[in-house]
Amino acid sequence: MLGKSEYSLPPSIKKRNSRRGDLPKKVVGSYWKADLVGLMPTMALYVFLVLLPIVIAGLLSLYSWNGVGSLRFSGFANWDAFFHDPIAAHSLEVTIVLALVSWAIQTPISMALGFFIAGKQRYRTVYAALYLLPLLLSTVGIGLVWQALLDPNFGGLAWLAQNAGLSFLQQNWLGSNSLALWTIIVLIAWQFIPFHTLLYQMGRRQVPNVLYEAASIDGATKWKQFVHITLPQLRYTIVVSSTLMLVGSLTYFDMIYVLTDGGPGDTTRVLSLDMYQAAFVANTFGYASVLAVVLGVIGVVVALLLVRFTGFSSLSSQREGIA
Amino acid sequence: MASITLEKVNKIYASGFEAVHEFDLHVADGEFVVLVGPSGCGKTTILRMIAGLEEVSGGSIYIGDRIVNGIAPKDRDVAMVFQNYALYPHMTVAGNIAFALKLRKVSKSEISEKVRKVGEILGLSQYLNQRPRQLSGGQRQRVAMGRAIVREPAVFLMDEPLSNLDASLRAQMRVEVLRIQRHLQVGTLYVTHDQVEAMTMGDRVVVLKDGHVQQCDTPKNLYSHPTNLFVAAFVGSPAMNLFKAGISSNGDVLDMGSQSIRLTEELYIMHPTLRQYASKSVVVGVRPEHLLIGEDRADRFTISSVIGLVEVLGSDTLVHFSAGAERMYIEGVANEAATDLADNEFNVKNEGIARLDPKVSVRIGEKVTLSAELDSIYFFDPITGNVIN
Ligand SMILES: Nc1ncnc2c1ncn2[C@@H]1O[C@H](COP(=O)(O)OP(=O)(O)O)[C@@H](O)[C@H]1O
């Protein structure tokens, strides 16, 4: 057996290695101040863009207001109504299902596509442009196109069903109770997967290839490389993409409004649609504000949880220390 | 543990560039072989082909008795230390070292025991829970070593593992890498561009240039019996003095620039082939450390010279001199002679270096006779570059 190494590092190297933990308390304190100052612009943005609207909606939820006349304080009446409203409960459920299923479908597909494109050297910019196209089109426009394609009598899919023998395509995609929500989920995925594909493609291209080489020499299969190199290296990409997906689908509105308006029945009635109807159809702005607060709070909580669980808040580099 | 054998291995990159040409090598089990050559000569390519990270364009690679062409890196049982270490940044030091064992489903208790032991061998014990980014270059290098040795692989491959360290740390790690390898007795192919590292570490050294093997031998033989100009110039520091010269038609005199040196019968006995070079050009080589001041005797090889620069190193004194001869430059080898000081006040254009005893005192501009034993003089064919024996 070899003896223990006696060798000690020169002081200059030791010093370079010392972390915040080794510093005297006073210095740590001033680090904190520096952190706070650095956070100011972000905090200001957060207050204006996130907190303020929620607070305003929160205040409005305590009033009864038809949008034109004067505000009338009504205490927690709107909230009480919300907690006893079976439609709102159903909408909340549909919203959560839509968000979770969308995330579960879009994430693996975006990852797979993103990694695939990351490997291709040629035509990458062409792909990128093509992939961004759906984002450039207006959602309402996309919705109208899909409506035309999915029409059970005159739509493109129906045509395929009749003329190409693909009879399983003959469905009332948007009009059937059992299909409508899934159709919507697929269309939302179609709309947003390209963007997330780009995110994952960029993330994957940032991971140094030598890590995969080292892992393969260490005995890792492709799957183990994915689990032990790709996933941890893409932690931040995953957090960002998942936050955008979840929060985005929680508040998703326009295509559902165009395609089904919550129907058939209320099978695709999401909370944002409920909110729209409460505000602009029923003119009950106080009640709509309750729904807005609920949506806003769910969104913020989801984002915070994602950040919390994945350690995004530790603000550490994912690459430093390779060499 | 196993040997490494390469037979006529070629590598032609997709660009059409031939990086490695007909490369043969055998690294015996437990042997430490160094692959040395200037940057870009194909060293990394060879290591990557052995590791399976790069496909061979021709030839065969064996690890032990098993031909590994076409076998995935993960199934070759090699460990590689990358030039830039390639540590997993999201894992702790312990995690980095343990990774290969975890993949092999070694039991938790065995893993922690092995990691602890390796940490001890490499002096990393107190860093096991830190991340690579919290470590210094030297410590990262040790983690990379730890990751390799913990696996007890069939062979080690090391790609310039010390090149990112500063000089003193490098000297220290040289000893440590050797110590570990001697202890583990694993066949090792070690790549470096530093001939000092190669000479001090290798049981045998392969000198590579432009993808072609120049010589494969013990450090001692490389130094005393270089087979060609490149090896002669590459091995040793400062590099061997190489002067362009011609041999008279009767073979008696060596014309070396402004001076004529008698070619004695004794020299012809040592280099019988030299007789074929009458009225032809040759390159004369003599190592700086074999030159002495004075000793102007018939049984020595003498050069009259003018001193152009004196470097006092303490242990030796390096004297740059002019012999009125033309220096032979070898592509890919750094040349220490301070020829660019040609415009010094004595107008001495330095073509050579002598490493002298520090007690000898010489002045710039002084005319001295330098001499060497006849058996430390080399002759090379200027066209083929091969040594003339
Ligand atoms: N993927 C590649 N494609 C084309 N040429 C390459 C590639 N990798 C290396 N080379 C070339 O092959 C030669 C040898 O490279 P390398 O093995 O890295 O040299 P070394 O490690 O000795 O510095 C270099 O000239 C380099 O430019």
Ligand SMILES: [Mg+2]
């Ligand atoms: Mg290299």
